[in-house]
Amino acid sequence: xxxxxxxxxxxxxxxxxxxxxxxxxxxxxxxxxxxxxxxxxxxxxxxxxxxxxxxxxxxxxxxxxxxxxxxxxxxxxxxxxxxxxxxxxxxxxxxxxxxxxxxxxxxxxxxxxxxxxxxxxxxxxxxxxxxxxxxxxxxxxxxxxxxxxxxxxxxxxxxxxxxxxxxxxxxxxxxxxxxxxxxxxxxxxxxxxxxxxxxxxxxxxxxxxxxxxxxxxxxxxxxxxxxxxxxxxxxxxxxxxxxxxxxxxxxxxxxxxxxxxxxxxxxxxxxxxxxxxxxxxxx
Numbered sequence: 001x002x003x004x005x006x007x008x009x010x011x012x013x014x015x016x017x018x019x020x021x022x023x024x025x026x027x028x029x030x031x032x033x034x035x036x037x038x039x040x041x042x043x044x045x046x047x048x049x050x051x052x053x054x055x056x057x058x059x060x061x062x063x064x065x066x067x068x069x070x071x072x073x074x075x076x077x078x079x080x081x082x083x084x085x086x087x088x089x090x091x092x093x094x095x096x097x098x099x100x101x102x103x104x105x106x107x108x109x110x111x112x113x114x115x116x117x118x119x120x121x122x123x124x125x126x127x128x129x130x131x132x133x134x135x136x137x138x139x140x141x142x143x144x145x146x147x148x149x150x151x152x153x154x155x156x157x158x159x160x161x162x163x164x165x166x167x168x169x170x171x172x173x174x175x176x177x178x179x180x181x182x183x184x185x186x187x188x189x190x191x192x193x194x195x196x197x198x199x200x201x202x203x204x205x206x207x208x209x210x211x212x213x214x215x216x217x218x219x220x221x222x223x224x225x226x227x228x229x230x231x232x233x234x235x236x237x238x239x240x241x242x243x244x245x246x247x248x249x250x251x252x253x254x255x256x257x258x259x260x261x262x263x264x265x266x267x268x269x270x271x272x273x274x275x276x277x278x279x280x281x282x283x
Contacts, residue, residue, distance in 0.1 A: 007104040010199065010224070011130065012115040013191055014140035015184065017150035019204035020115045022239050023140055024049060027113045029217045029236045032227035034107035039099060040120035044083040045092050047103060054079055060106060061088070067102040068095060096121060096129050104134070110227045111136075118187040130194045139191045141280070142204035145270040148172070148180050149251050153243065166244045169253040174261030181273050188272060195278050199223075203280045210283060213239065219283045 010027070014020045021037070028035035028049040038046040047060040061082050065072050068091045072082060082088070092099045104112045116126060130137050152170040157163050195201070200223055210216045213236040248269065249255035262269050 007107070007109065008111055008134055008136050009100050009104050010111055010113040010136045010138050011100075012113065012138045012140055013126075013187070014115055014117065015142070015147060015187065016117055017147045017154065018140055018142040019207070020117075020140055023202070023204075023207070024113070024115065025237045025239075026213065026217045026220055029213075029233045030111075030221050030224070030228075031231045031234055032110045033224070034103075034109045034112045036103065036112065036114045038117070038120065039103070039114045040093050040096060040116055042089065042093065042119065044080070045085075045088055046083065058082065060103060063106045064088070064092065064099055064102050068092065068098060093121060096125060097132055100129075101134065111224065115140075118183075123186055123190050126190060127193070130190075130197065136199040137191075137194050137197055138200040138202065139195075139198055140202045140204060141276060143248075143270050144181060144184065144272050145177070145248050146251075148177055149248060150243065151180075153251075163242070164244070165242060169251065171254045172252050172258045174258055174265055174267065177258075177262065178265055178267060181267070185273060188274065188276070192277065198278075201276075201278060201280045202283075206280065206283050208239075216283075223281060223283075 010033075012020060012023060014023075024035050024037055027033045035049040036047045037049065038044075045061060045064070047064070048057040057079060062072065062075065064070075065085075065088050068088075070085070070088045070091050072085060072088070074081075100112075100114070103114075121129075129135060149170065149172070150165075152172065153165040153168045156168050156170055157165055191198070200220075207216055207219075210219060214233060217233050217236060243251060245251040249259075252258060259269060
C-alpha cells in the first residue's frame, strides 16, 4: 500500500463506545501496521498504541510539531503536556492531511492507522480528507443501542476502559435515545457518501464473534494484505472485561418501559434511523 503517493493510512470512522480501542489493538498486532489512536482528539494528540514506548511517542510528537511549524515549550516536559499542548492540538486539527502524511512517513511502515470520531473534525474536513488517494477509509459499526447502553454505563462507572460493568443496569430514556440516534446521522451520511471507497466496512459484532484475538487479527491481515509475508503477530493486548450481559434487555433496568417508549416514538431498538445500506465486510 505504498507507491508514488507515499505510504497509506487506514482511517477508521466510528463512534465512541463502538469497539475502536480494541480494533486499534488488533491492528497494532500486525507487523506492517503502525496503529495510532485519536490523532485529532480535541483534547490531546494521541499518536500512541499498545506497542509504543514513551520514547517512540515523544519522537512522533516532535516530528509532527516540527513539520507543522509548532514550537513545543519544553522538549523534556512530561508526555501528557506535549500531547495536550494547545498550539499542537489546534494545528494538527487544522491541517489533518499534513499531519497524517507526516506520521505515515515517520512510521516507515506500509500502512498506518488512526481513528476519527464525529467530535474530532468537522464533517466537511473529513470529506476532503477521505478523497485523498493516500487514505484508505474504513467504517466500524456497532449496534447503536449497545453503544448507547455502553455510554450510559461509562457515565455511571466513571471509567473509559477495563471495567466490568455487567452489574450496572441503567434506566434508559427513549427520548434521549432518539436524540442520540439523530446525532449519529451526519456521520453515517459521511460514511455512506464514501462507501464505494471503503476498504473495510466492519461490524463489531462480527469481529468479536470470531474465536479469539489471534483469529480477529488474522482476519484483518487477510483483508489488508500480508506485507510481512506471514511474520508472527505481535503481542495483542487482551480485551478488557466490560459487559458480560447477554441481550440489551439484560443490560438495563427498564427494558419493558424502554421498548414501549421506543415503539411510541417509532424507533426500533438496535436500529439506526437510516440503516447501513451496504453489505459489511465478510470476516
